[in-house]
Amino acid sequence: MSKKNKAETLNIITNQVDTLNIIKGEDTWEPVGPTPLPQLPDLRNWSMRLLKTYKPFYAPFCDLCCNCTYGKCDLTSGKKGACGIDIATHQARWVLMQCCMGLACHGAHGRHLIDHLIEKYGEDYKIDLGMQVDVEAPIIRTVMGLKPETLGDLRTAVEYVERGLIHLVSSTHTGQEGNNLDFENKALHAGMLDHVALELTDIAQIVGYGYPTSIADTPLVELGWGAIDKTKPVVLAIGHNAASVNSMIDYLRDNDLEDKVEVCGICCTAHDVARYSDKAKIVGHLGKQLFFIRCGIADVVMTDEQCVRPDVPEEARKAGAALIATSDKISYGLEDVTEKEIDEIVRLVSEEKRQVLILNPEKAGAVAAKVAVVLAPNRKKGFIDTEAAIELAKDCIACDLCSQACPNMLSIGKAIKQFAANDIAMLSETFKRCFTCGKCEQKCPQSIPIVKIMQAVATKERYNVRSGRGPIHDVEIRQVGSPIVLGTIPGIVAFVGCSNYPKGDEEVADMMDEFARRKYIVCASGCAAMAAGMVKDKEGKTIWEKFPPGFEAGGVLNVGSCVANSHIVGAAIKVANIFAKLPGRANYECIADYIINRVGACGVAWGAYSQKALAIGTGCNRWGIPVVLGPHSAKYRRLYLSRKEEDDWNIMDGRTEKMTEEYVEPAPEHLAIVIESKERAMVSIAKYCIRRNDTPVGRQIKLNHYIALHKKYIGEGLPDDLHLFIRKPTDVPMFFKREVMEYLKEIDWKPRQQVGLPTLINTYPTKANIADIK
Amino acid sequence: MKPYWDVNILTGTKTARIIEDPVQFAGLIKKATRPLYILGPDTVDRKIGDKLFLKYCLDLAKAGNLPICATAHVQKKMEEFGVQPNSSYDIIEIVNHLKDPEWQGVNKEGNHDLIVFSGVRCDLAERGLATLKHFAPHLKTMALCRFSHPNADFALPVIRKDEKWQEYFASLIANLIGDR
Numbered sequence: 033m034s035k036k037n038k039a040e041t042l043n044i045i046t047n048q049v050d051t052l053n054i055i056k057g058e059d060t061w062e063p064v065g066p067t068p069l070p071q072l073p074d075l076r077n078w079s080m081r082l083l084k085t086y087k088p089f090y091a092p093f094c095d096l097c098c099n100c101t102y103g104k105c106d107l108t109s110g111k112k113g114a115c116g117i118d119i120a121t122h123q124a125r126w127v128l129m130q131c132c133m134g135l136a137c138h139g140a141h142g143r144h145l146i147d148h149l150i151e152k153y154g155e156d157y158k159i160d161l162g163m164q165v166d167v168e169a170p171i172i173r174t175v176m177g178l179k180p181e182t183l184g185d186l187r188t189a190v191e192y193v194e195r196g197l198i199h200l201v202s203s204t205h206t207g208q209e210g211n212n213l214d215f216e217n218k219a220l221h222a223g224m225l226d227h228v229a230l231e232l233t234d235i236a237q238i239v240g241y242g243y244p245t246s247i248a249d250t251p252l253v254e255l256g257w258g259a260i261d262k263t264k265p266v267v268l269a270i271g272h273n274a275a276s277v278n279s280m281i282d283y284l285r286d287n288d289l290e291d292k293v294e295v296c297g298i299c300c301t302a303h304d305v306a307r308y309s310d311k312a313k314i315v316g317h318l319g320k321q322l323f324f325i326r327c328g329i330a331d332v333v334m335t336d337e338q339c340v341r342p343d344v345p346e347e348a349r350k351a352g353a354a355l356i357a358t359s360d361k362i363s364y365g366l367e368d369v370t371e372k373e374i375d376e377i378v379r380l381v382s383e384e385k386r387q388v389l390i391l392n393p394e395k396a397g398a399v400a401a402k403v404a405v406v407l408a409p410n411r412k413k414g415f416i417d418t419e420a421a422i423e424l425a426k427d428c429i430a431c432d433l434c435s436q437a438c439p440n441m442l443s444i445g446k447a448i449k450q451f452a453a454n455d456i457a458m459l460s461e462t463f464k465r466c467f468t469c470g471k472c473e474q475k476c477p478q479s480i481p482i483v484k485i486m487q488a489v490a491t492k493e494r495y496n497v498r499s500g501r502g503p504i505h506d507v508e509i510r511q512v513g514s515p516i517v518l519g520t521i522p523g524i525v526a527f528v529g530c531s532n533y534p535k536g537d538e539e540v541a542d543m544m545d546e547f548a549r550r551k552y553i554v555c556a557s558g559c560a561a562m563a564a565g566m567v568k569d570k571e572g573k574t575i576w577e578k579f580p581p582g583f584e585a586g587g588v589l590n591v592g593s594c595v596a597n598s599h600i601v602g603a604a605i606k607v608a609n610i611f612a613k614l615p616g617r618a619n620y621e622c623i624a625d626y627i628i629n630r631v632g633a634c635g636v637a638w639g640a641y642s643q644k645a646l647a648i649g650t651g652c653n654r655w656g657i658p659v660v661l662g663p664h665s666a667k668y669r670r671l672y673l674s675r676k677e678e679d680d681w682n683i684m685d686g687r688t689e690k691m692t693e694e695y696v697e698p699a700p701e702h703l704a705i706v707i708e709s710k711e712r713a714m715v716s717i718a719k720y721c722i723r724r725n726d727t728p729v730g731r732q733i734k735l736n737h738y739i740a741l742h743k744k745y746i747g748e749g750l751p752d753d754l755h756l757f758i759r760k761p762t763d764v765p766m767f768f769k770r771e772v773m774e775y776l777k778e779i780d781w782k783p784r785q786q787v788g789l790p791t792l793i794n795t796y797p798t799k800a801n802i803a804d805i806k
Numbered sequence: 807m808k809p810y811w812d813v814n815i816l817t818g819t820k821t822a823r824i825i826e827d828p829v830q831f832a833g834l835i836k837k838a839t840r841p842l843y844i845l846g847p848d849t850v851d852r853k854i855g856d857k858l859f860l861k862y863c864l865d866l867a868k869a870g871n872l873p874i875c876a877t878a879h880v881q882k883k884m885e886e887f888g889v890q891p892n893s894s895y896d897i898i899e900i901v902n903h904l905k906d907p908e909w910q911g912v913n914k915e916g917n918h919d920l921i922v923f924s925g926v927r928c929d930l931a932e933r934g935l936a937t938l939k940h941f942a943p944h945l946k947t948m949a950l951c952r953f954s955h956p957n958a959d960f961a962l963p964v965i966r967k968d969e970k971w972q973e974y975f976a977s978l979i980a981n982l983i984g985d986r
């Protein structure tokens with residue numbers, strides 16, 4: 033870039049800053065870094081540097097493109113579309129579109145909450161996350177350079193996200209961007225903006241609703257359909273935006289009804305209402321939506337936004353439950369009754385059986401509570417009994433068409449046939465892996481109600497999950513910062529995302545248990561936190577009862593709903609900013625560089641299904657945090673992979689400011705990878721927590737887990753890439769010393785220097801200041 | 807031909823040649839210079855009759871002298887049978903290597919020209935086969951899987967009955983023995 037252009041660019045940024053008053057002149061909390069309010073070009077070089085090592089891997093879902101009226105275009109065998117696009121670029125475009133959807137969902141959720149809360153409390157309402165949290169918004173601070181102090185500041189942050197989104201969506205139009213790597217830069221940018229949206233949303237709801245913050249030991253919430261008290265009027269909330277269900281809690285409190293009405297939820301709304309009321313319960317993750325509605329236990333179903341089934345109105349009607357939609361994102365073609373009086377709406381819903389749209393959260397909450405009280409006494413609720421279910425299954429002709437339709441490839445037909453013969457074992461195992469999507473039933477020539485039959489084999493036990501705790505405390509970061517960076521806490525492993533699990537909830541619980549016992553810091557959120565709670569050990573304890581809830585070695589913590597994922601990423605940023613005192617303000621590249629080289633964090637989205645999960649994962653990748661995905665996520669079509677032996681791993685030694693000359697360990701090896709089995713995933717996760725900055729003691733500990741897990745799950749010998757991660761004999765774990773040293777001798781391994789201060793800064797053109805990382 | 811699983815129905819133009827005859831399937835393997843046999847975890851999780859799927863695959867690899875890449879946690883079970891794989895990558899990693907024509911293969915003798923898949927989770931196998939179909943024109947892919955795979959170059963028809971599947975394997979093995 034010429035000097036003149038650079039000056040102009042800076043001017044534009046400065047003008048933008050002044051015009052929008054985003055970074056207030058009087059703010060002196062930290063000097064403004066090189067990339068305030070980054071737009072697409074500003075962090076492009078960082079993206080490209082990552083993509084040089086972690087190249088996009090595409091797995092097309094379809095040979096064709098049907099994006100515009102030139103199509104359909106066949107893109108096989110090197111053919112281009114009528115517009116000139118090739119298959120790789122088309123995949124990258126598709127991924128960007130998906131990331132934009134995810135980003136838009138989080139952004140719109142945040143926008144709705146902030147507007148609602150500003151209307152209630154005013155824009156000067158202060159952000160206070162309690163005694164333990166001074167760095168309130170590490171993502172917003174680092175990305176934007178803004179230190180949000182009020183709800184109004186959060187609105188400024190969402191406006192920044194909204195502006196960015198227009199540019200991103202625009203580039204997906206036919207005849208726009210023409211290069212897959214540039215599409216990937218945009219996807220990474222979308223992921224970064226998504227994290228801003230996550231953070232502002234969760235902060236808004238923490239301060240607006242008084243959710244727990246600055247406390248680790250949050251209460252245990254009852255979990256599971258078996259925990260729901262059918263004898264009371266039951267309101268079920270589904271979705272991600274708890275504004276309406278929280279308003280209902282207010283109504284119940286004001287009218288002394290909190291003990292008389294059972295409030296429960298599915299998906300993230302459930303986490304959030306449980307952060308608001310200790311009486312609210314969680315039915316389960318999104319995979320049990322259809323199952324639970326069909327049980328008929330809910331008298332009122334209240335939908336808000338995201339991951340809610342489009343057929344909820346039809347299913348609620350069949351189950352005899354009332355339906356209240358509360359979001360302009362999901363209006364179901366229903367009459368908008370927002371302007372009507374509460375009692376009139378209650379009458380329409382309970383007497384005329386009308387399904388309605390109410391866009392005022394307070395009104396929706398009041399109506400839902402009142403309708404539940406009116407309807408409940410006249411409804412029969414309960415699970416089908418085994419005998420009746422077996423009778424239904426007896427119509428099965430073993431055609432297996434149901435199995436073929438199953439998106440999780442379950443042998444449901446065989447399970448139904450065995451169940452009809454009074455053998456329930458296979459069906460109850462199948463149910464554990466079932467998303468209750470209903471695809472099987474649609475194919476059944478005998479119209480067997482498979483999802484209903486499953487009620488007979490579903491566990492009726494009560495489980496629990498720790499209520500979402502919000503941000504990681506600054507003091508926790510100070511305590512664990514050093515062991516994380518030195519490597520003596522072997523890693524932070526975050527189990528996040530949706531419930532599209534290949535083999536059920538148990539896999540998540542098992543993985544979390546393995547890493548917690550090995551003294552990693554184990555974080556969870558969203559559906560993953562619920563899945564982990566749906567499993568008990570021999571003593572009848574869930575993972576939430578077995579491990580401490582702090583951000584500490586061996587701690588297992590639930591940050592909250594999906595938007596609370598921001599606090600896990602925020603913790604990695606805080607390690608750089610609070611523990612290592614790296615300037616964070618508008619200093620994205622330095623912080624991300626610190627994370628990729630020194631903070632052994634790994635995300636695990638074992639059941640990621642949504643576009644939001646893709647955006648979150650892609651956002652993690654831009655921060656340098658690797659993400660392990662379960663097998664279904666190959667359908668996202670794009671991963672970021674390196675090749676450990678073939679690729680150029682040379683980096684900069686920040687101390688000498690010279691490029692390394694010897695081989696440097698491929699750590700982290702990949703940024704986004706799908707792994708086929710949980711066994712392999714555990715071994716890989718341990719490896720992906722290795723960082724170039726590990727001290728010899730830290731590396732020993734990490735390699736000890738890598739080898740031990742490899743021996744436990746993969747094979748007797750040593751991992752075949754072990755030597756790549758050993759710099760000197762002092763890196764070799766004591767427990768395996770003899771075996772490893774023999775192996776190193778056998779392959780003629782040579783020791784090499786540990787890189788003094790590993791960094792990517794200055795290995796590519798950047799405005800980031802290498803002095804910041806020293 | 808429609809694959810067994812609806813999730814694997816092809817939305818596309820370039821679909822597998824279905825090889826009904828095991829002798830022909832064996833002939834295709836024999837023609838390859840550097841084949842690779844990728845074994846996924848369904849080989850450990852599924853049985854054919856009362857014998858583990860993996861046992862059939864190992865017999866086949868032995869008969870055809872095929873190097874094995876064990877994905878997921880298959881190696882563990884192979885070791886129980888006293889067999890070591892030639893390499894252990896997860897499915898996505900091995901596919902990523904195979905994309906590169908310059909890659910030297912699991913035996914460091916050059917990239918493979920024929921890739922045979924067995925026991926990889928069917929929806930994931932289909933994604934890996936799609937990657938190779940689009941980005942690895944230098945090699946051919948075969949899905950030795952009874953559920954059929956449209957994104958492979960060569961696939962089996964859907965084989966519903968265990969006995970048929972056993973017969974297919976037996977014939978394949980008989981026709982490979984001693985030829986490589």
Ligand code: SF4
Nearest residue numbers: 097100103105113115
């Ligand atoms: S966007 Fe391009 S490739 Fe897609 S249908 Fe239109 S012309 Fe064809």
Ligand code: SF4
Nearest residue numbers: 438466467469470472
């Ligand atoms: S409801 Fe369960 S068994 Fe039926 S198709 Fe869906 S996931 Fe498969």
Ligand code: SF4
Nearest residue numbers: 428431432434445476
């Ligand atoms: S589709 Fe219906 S009849 Fe056929 S196997 Fe499945 S449950 Fe039985």
